Amino acid sequence: MARSRKQRAVSNTAAPTSSPSYIEKKKTLSIKETESQQSWSRTKAIFKYKLVPPIFVLIFTPAVQFLACQANNPASSFEFERTLGNAFSWKVVTIFFCWALLFLYIPSRTFNGPPTEFGYVPVYVDNGMLYYIASFITYLVLHVIYPDLSLDIYNNMPYILGSLNLFALILCIILQYMGINRPQTSEKLERSSLMYEFYRGMEIHPRLLGVDVKQWTNCRVGMMSWQILIIAFLIAGSREGSINPGHAANVFIQTIYIAKFFWWETGYFNTLDIILDRAGYYICWGCLVWVPCFYTYSSFYLVEHQSTFTSLGAIIIVLIGLIAITTNYRIDYEKQIFRDTKGDCKIWGEPAKYIKAVNQITKQPSNLSLSGFWGKGRHLNYTFELMAAFAWCFPGYGHGFWPFLYFIFLLGLLVHRCYRDEEKCSKKYGRFWDEYCKKVPYRMIPYLY
Ligand SMILES: NC(=O)C1=CN([C@@H]2O[C@H](COP(=O)(O)OP(=O)(O)OC[C@H]3O[C@@H](n4cnc5c(N)ncnc54)[C@H](OP(=O)(O)O)[C@@H]3O)[C@@H](O)[C@H]2O)C=CC1
Numbered sequence: 001m002a003r004s005r006k007q008r009a010v011s012n013t014a015a016p017t018s019s020p021s022y023i024e025k026k027k028t029l030s031i032k033e034t035e036s037q038q039s040w041s042r043t044k045a046i047f048k049y050k051l052v053p054p055i056f057v058l059i060f061t062p063a064v065q066f067l068a069c070q071a072n073n074p075a076s077s078f079e080f081e082r083t084l085g086n087a088f089s090w091k092v093v094t095i096f097f098c099w100a101l102l103f104l105y106i107p108s109r110t111f112n113g114p115p116t117e118f119g120y121v122p123v124y125v126d127n128g129m130l131y132y133i134a135s136f137i138t139y140l141v142l143h144v145i146y147p148d149l150s151l152d153i154y155n156n157m158p159y160i161l162g163s164l165n166l167f168a169l170i171l172c173i174i175l176q177y178m179g180i181n182r183p184q185t186s187e188k189l190e191r192s193s194l195m196y197e198f199y200r201g202m203e204i205h206p207r208l209l210g211v212d213v214k215q216w217t218n219c220r221v222g223m224m225s226w227q228i229l230i231i232a233f234l235i236a237g238s239r240e241g242s243i244n245p246g247h248a249a250n251v252f253i254q255t256i257y258i259a260k261f262f263w264w265e266t267g268y269f270n271t272l273d274i275i276l277d278r279a280g281y282y283i284c285w286g287c288l289v290w291v292p293c294f295y296t297y298s299s300f301y302l303v304e305h306q307s308t309f310t311s312l313g314a315i316i317i318v319l320i321g322l323i324a325i326t327t328n329y330r331i332d333y334e335k336q337i338f339r340d341t342k343g344d345c346k347i348w349g350e351p352a353k354y355i356k357a358v359n360q361i362t363k364q365p366s367n368l369s370l371s372g373f374w375g376k377g378r379h380l381n382y383t384f385e386l387m388a389a390f391a392w393c394f395p396g397y398g399h400g401f402w403p404f405l406y407f408i409f410l411l412g413l414l415v416h417r418c419y420r421d422e423e424k425c426s427k428k429y430g431r432f433w434d435e436y437c438k439k440v441p442y443r444m445i446p447y448l449y
C-alpha cells in the first residue's frame with residue numbers, strides 16, 4: 001500500500017513534464033511568447049524608424065524658436081522672419097563657427113579615438129582646454145570694445161537660433177549626401193528610408209574641411225556656445241551692474257561642469273555619441289541648435305524672471321552642484337583609469353576587482369570593473385549628472401516648471417541612454433555582461449533602480 005502511494009507520488013510529479021498535453025501546452029506557450037516578442041520588436045521598429053525621425057525633426061526644430069520667444073517676451077508671438085536670422089545673428093554665428101574651426105587647425109597634439117569595427121581610427125585634435133580658456137577670455141575682452149555684446153546676444157536669441165537652425169539643417173543634408181554618394185570609410189551600411197537616414201546620419205566619423213565633424217559640432221560649437229551664452233545671459237540679466245546671486249549660482253555650476261568637459265574632452269571620444277552615433281540630425285543638429293537653446297535655457301529664463309535666492313541659498317546650491325559634478329567626474333575617471341591600466345590599478349585604496357571579460361566582436365580581452373562606483377551601480381555617473389543639473393536649475397524655483405525643463409529632458413535622455421548603453425554592452429560582452437548585471441544589479445539608484 002505504502003509503496004503504491006509512493007509510486008503515485010512519483011508519477012504525479014513526473015506526469016506533467018512528459019505527458020503529451022504538457023508538451024503541447026509548453027509548445028503553445030513558447031509560440032505565444034515568440035509571437036509576442038516578434039510583435040513587440042515590430043512595434044519598436046515602427047516607432048524607431050517611422051515615427052521618431054519625423055516627430056523629432058518636425059517638433060524639435062520649431063520648438064527652439066518658440067522657446068526663445070517664450071522666455072524673452074511671453075507676450076511676443078512666433079514670427080516667421082526670425083527663423084531666417086538677421087545680419088547680427090549671421091555675423092555672430094559665422095565668427096563663432098570659424099573660431100571653433102581655427103582651433104582644430106592649430107598644430108596640436110592629436111588623440112586617436114577607439115577603432116571602429118571596420119578598422120577606421122578617428123584622429124582628434126587634443127587642445128580642448130586651450131580652446132576653452134582662449135574662447136572664454138576673448139569673449140570677456142570683447143566687452144571692452146563692444147559693451148552691449150551680451151545684451152544684444154540675449155535680445156537677438158530668436159534670430160541666432162534661426163541662423164543656427166538653418167545652418168544645421170543644411171549641414172545635415174550635406175552629411176547625408178556625402179554619406180550616400182561619397183562615403184569616406186570602407187563601412188558597408190544598409191540603406192533605410194531617407195527620413196531615417198537624415199535623422200540618424202550616415203557616417204560615424206565624417207570629415208569636412210579637414211576636421212572631424214563631430215568634434216567640431218559636439219565638443220567645440222555645442223559645448224562652447226553653452227558656456228558663452230550662459231555668461232551672456234548672466235551679464236544681460238544684471239541690473240545696474242549688480243548680479244543676482246541665484247543667477248550667478250546657476251551660471252557658476254554650469255561653468256564648472258563645462259570646464260570639466262573640456263578638461264576631459266578626450267574621454268568623451270570613447271562615449272556612445274562618438275563611437276555609436278552617426279553624424280546626422282540627432283547629434284549634429286542636437287549639438288548645433290538644441291544645446292545652445294535648451295541646455296542654456298535655465299540661464300536664459302532667469303534674465304526676465306529673477307531668482308529669489310539669497311546669497312546663502314546660492315552658496316548652498318553651489319556646494320551641492322560642486323559635489324555632484326565632482327562625483328560624476330570621479331565615476332568617469334575611475335572607469336578611465338581602469339580602462340587605461342586594464343584593471344591593474346587601485347580603486348578606493350584597494351586593487352581593482354573585475355570580471356575577466358572578452359569583447360565578443362573583436363575577441364579581445366576587455367574587463368568589467370567591480371570596484372568603486374562601478375561596483376555599486378551600473379550608471380551612477382548619470383545619477384550625479386542629474387543631481388548637478390537639478391542644482392543649477394533650482395535657482396529658478398518659484399517660476400513654475402520652465403527653469404526645470406533641462407532637468408526633465410535630461411531625466412528622459414539618461415534613462416533612455418542607460419538602456420541604449422546596456423544594449424551595446426550586452427552585444428559587446430555577451431554572457432560576461434549578464435554576469436556583471438547579476439553582481440551589480442542596480443542601474444542608477446542602489447536598491448531601487
Ligand atoms: N548632459 C548630457 O546631456 C549628458 C551627459 N552625459 C555624461 O557624459 C559622461 C559619459 O557618459 P556615457 O557616454 O553615456 O557613458 P558612460 O561613461 O556611462 O560609459 C558607459 C560605457 O562604460 C563601459 N562600462 C560599463 N560598465 C563598465 C564597467 N563595470 N567597467 C568598465 N567599463 C564599463 C562600457 O563601454 P566599453 O566597455 O566599451 O568601454 C559602457 O558602454 C557621463 O558623465 C554622463 O553623465 C551623458 C549623456 C548626456
Ligand SMILES: CC(C)CCC[C@@H](C)[C@H]1CC[C@H]2C3=CC=C4C[C@@H](O)CC[C@]4(C)[C@H]3CC[C@]12C
Nearest residue numbers: 056060218261268273281282283286287290291
Ligand atoms: C534631437 C535632440 C532633441 C536630442 C539631441 C541630443 C544631443 C544634443 C545630446 C545627446 C547626448 C548629449 C551629450 C552627451 C554627453 C555629454 C558629455 C558631458 O560631459 C557634456 C555634455 C555632452 C557632450 C552631451 C551634449 C548633448 C548631447 C550630445
